Amino acid sequence: MRDVEMMTGNTAAAWAARLADVDYIPAYPITPQTEIIETLAKWINEGVMKAKLVQLESEHSMLTAAGTASLAGARVFTSTSSQGLLYGFEMLYNIAGWRAPMVLVNVSRAVAAPITLEPDHNDVLSARDSGFMQFHAERCQDVLDLVLMAYRVSEDRRVMLPSIVNMDGFYLSFTREPVGLLDKEEVAEFLPPYSHPQAFKARRHVVKGPAVIGGHLYTFFKHNIHESITRAAQVFDEAAEKFQSITGRKLEAVEGFLLDDAEYVLVITNSFTTTAKRAVVKLREKGVPAGLAKVVMLRPFPAKIIVEKLKNRKAVAVFDQNISQGFGGIIYSETAAALYHVKNRPETLLSVVGGLGGKFTTLEEFEYVFSLLANPDKVGAGKPLFLFRKDELRDVERAMKLAGVEGEM
């Protein structure tokens, strides 16, 4: 095991690609992801990393090249954010349909309009139906570990599907944290070399991406992807076991925090988990039986594990850093669907929407959410609760006044 180094989430992503000995990096700049490709470009040009990095003319092209390179037998890494992911969106479905394993790091950034730089998860969650697996990081260490995990799961012949590893822009991308690296031998032990069973090469005639005529053929291939991605949950567990045996670090699809006797549980993803955990500890000190479940693997959706972690609890809140307009939180609805047939499901399931556009969510706000769970009468059933502080409202009012907007808001 190598020493622990201080690095940003972006550098951790670059290190993961370097450790995985990726062959090909199609790239396109977008804040806050750009540092990843800059770091890799530097390493390749200095000769410390042997790979080809090519800057394409758009994310659409970047993802196209990523997919076809994977089908030609190259291990592919790429990264993007926000509108970049949306610009290339069509290709996500194609890459999954081509059964082209690769890893895409998404550095979350809220989607325009209004245009902004800070994170929420509408960008990455838009890809949830595409056939990409999704792994979400809380800390910079997770970024490194999950990228390596993602390669192993993606390239497993039982899976053969691409992965997205998500980290929050700014909160992780530009925040330095201690990250433990792996040495070459450890990586070699964990991650076998990539090969594609029907890669393009001379004298082998391969057709990729042909049309189908008839919904039955289409359905068959789509169901095939669904089966493979579902199977990936087990492949992830196997990989996590191996990873722990090599690094000592435990990775789980859903991580419980002070769950044993918890009655009030918060479901959450990504970097705000760290703040929420502090709220849980604080409440525990006051004698409140609070706990937390962090969802790391969003696709395949770990419904079974979530049910295990949530059944028999009194009340559960799902913190969504995203908004499905006209509905509410996305992970809330998935959690609710998972719990629907469970006998001892929690009586209260509260949807909380916060952190949009990177809006900071304080320790007190998480405590407030738990206080609602302890008083379920106060909880509006089925309606998302938007976290918005008074000081923030005052600032909005001031801005609107400056913008010349008159009257009631």
Next chain:
Amino acid sequence: METRFKTLREFPLDEYLSPGATMCAGCGGMIVLRIFHKALGGNVVIVNAAGCLTLLQVYPYTPLKSSWMYTAFASAPAGAQGIRDALDILMEKGKLPQGEDLKVVVLTGDGAAYDIGLQSSSGAIERGLDFYYLVYDNEAYGNTGFQRSGATPFGSSTTTTPPTNLNPAGYSGMKKDLFEIWRSHNPPYLATIAPSHVVDMLRKIETASGFRGPKLFISLSPCPTGWGFDPSETIKLSRLAVECGVWPLKEAVYGKVRHTVVPKVLKPVEEYLRRQNRYAHLFTPTRQEEAINFIQEKVNEYWLKVSATEGHEVIKPINLAEKQTE
């Protein structure tokens, strides 16, 4: 330059495209693909964007004795980039023997090349990607039922530019000059081709194969279904397009243009237009003299400029004034 192809006797006999594919009878694009493939041989991966020829591959059938990668409408050149780069880096890292290398060929229609994929082809050419690009240009979106594209010429009727009383000429804009757009990127090799001029085409592919980098071909692809002519006339239409000067055959090596077939006397464009339903409104119920003359004038202008810059013997344009007094 020494060439393998002097007459049609040298036409390669190997076939890479089996008969029986479900394209329209007489499709010019198919003829060009067949010849193009013969010239390149079998160790090829064709990277395709959405278009008529996408339907060559309908699972589980393929008429090709080569590999095929369907990408998306806008990004076939980027798909080619991914495969080319992957093969290169894998060979460099010793993970793939040199003998396993493939030629990478982008094959798209004009919708992809002139419109939705212009950005990705520009990027691939600018990066100097080592690939062939074959555009089969039928001057409209043929696969979706003949809507106007950036390649549609003035005067053509399409399903989105129908000739009406308000708009008698059909399409009132001009065909985009993709040759010049691509030439401005200074690729090593760029040419126009036509299915009627097979030896010219084979020689151009032969010349192109001597270069590393983008090798770009824009082929006129007479389309019986969209243009409205009998499928047996594809080659005749193609020849007329060249002889009337509507489809100049030329090449550009590192930007330097040379016309490879120079008609000494231009045939009137009318001979070409008259044979196609897409131009029928220019002749019936009333003859649209102004529109026809405009098309002729543009052709005349083009060739006068060519004879001036390339110093060809006189190319005799059609004298409109004379013609009218006839």
